[in-house]
Amino acid sequence: MPEFLSHLLAVQESYDTVAAAYAGMVPPPSRLDPVSRGMLDVFAEAVGNAGAVADVGCGPGKVAAYLAERGVADVFGVDLSLGMVDQARQAYPHLPFVVGSMTALPVSDGALGGVLAYYSTHHTPPEELPLVFGEFHRVLTPGGHLMLAGHVGDEDGDSDGERLRPTEAYGGLPLSYTSYLLPPGRIAELLGQAGFVLTARLTQEPGEGPQRRFGTFFARKPDGSYGW
Ligand SMILES: C[S@@+](CC[C@H](N)C(=O)[O-])C[C@H]1O[C@@H](n2cnc3c(N)ncnc32)[C@H](O)[C@@H]1O
Incomplete structure (x- = not known):
């Protein structure tokens, strides 16, 4: 089996296993530290009137729901794990959630005003990130906004990154990602x-907010102009 397929299966299986526990344990953005919450507020302001917005790797949907509360009218979630998508659909039946992979998003070219990838790209092997970032670029309209946020390593560490292979989490449930x-x-x-x-x-x-070093990146697909 190709390496990129086996990583997707491990991620899908792991998050299907922990979906209910994850949904119960992970706080909504409204309970995050002010800096982390503020970054999401900035994104919500940027994409509020920009058209459809995808929360890619949406998990149980709490971040998509937070964006909707912040005025993002047309937000939907995409996740590899049906278990996670089921959690999201149950909690937020007014929002659309679909199963799909960030390696081949079920979205046509240029259809979105915004893409959010929150705590979701760190399971992608580094050699697959050009494919994933290419997908984010493909689905955005020119001028569209990307917010990518999640675990990062040391600035002067190995460019392929530190690897973590936890075997359990969220109350002792087994993981293979x-x-x-x-x-x-x-x-x-x-x-x-x-x-x-x-x-x-x-x-x-790490400290007052995220438990590990955490990076947030705002980027735009160029459209020949510049500005919010
Ligand atoms: C740590 S959880 C974060 C969930 C949510 N964004 C949040 O902040 O609560 C990571 C999520 O990314 C999803 N994910 C990882 N790789 C993915 C891929 N290739 N395509 C779609 N979803 C993916 C997982 O299934 C999981 O639900």
Whole structure:
């Protein structure tokens, strides 16, 4: 089996297993630290009137629901795990959630004003990230906004990232996925290579907010102009 397929199966199986526990344990954005919450508020303001917005790797849908509460009128979620999508549909029946992979998004070219990938790209092996970032670029309209946020590694670490292979989480449930913690600069470089213009980048150290080093990247698909 090709490596990229086996990673998708491991992610899907792991999140199907932990979906209910994850939905019960992970707080909604309204209970995040102010910096993390503020980054989502910035994104919501940027994409509020920009057309359809995808929350890619939406998990139980809490972030998509938060964006909707913040005025993002046309937001939907996509996730590899049917277990996660079921959680999202039960909790937020007024929002659309579909099963799909960020490696081949079920969205036509240029259809979206915004893409959010929140805590969801770190399971993608580094060699597959150009495919994923290419998908984000393909589905965005020119001028569309990308917010990518999640675990990152040391800035001067290996460009392929530190690898974590937890065997259990969310109350002792079994996991088979891998997490890749890439240096923030490497993520920024890959976004640029995919055709994005990086507009802002923030790194939060573990402590008051996220438990691991956390990177947030705002980028746009160029449209010949610049500005919000
Ligand atoms: C840590 S959870 C984050 C969920 C949600 N974004 C949140 O912040 O609560 C990671 C999610 O990304 C999804 N995911 C990972 N790789 C994916 C892929 N290739 N395509 C779609 N979803 C993916 C997983 O199924 C899982 O639901």
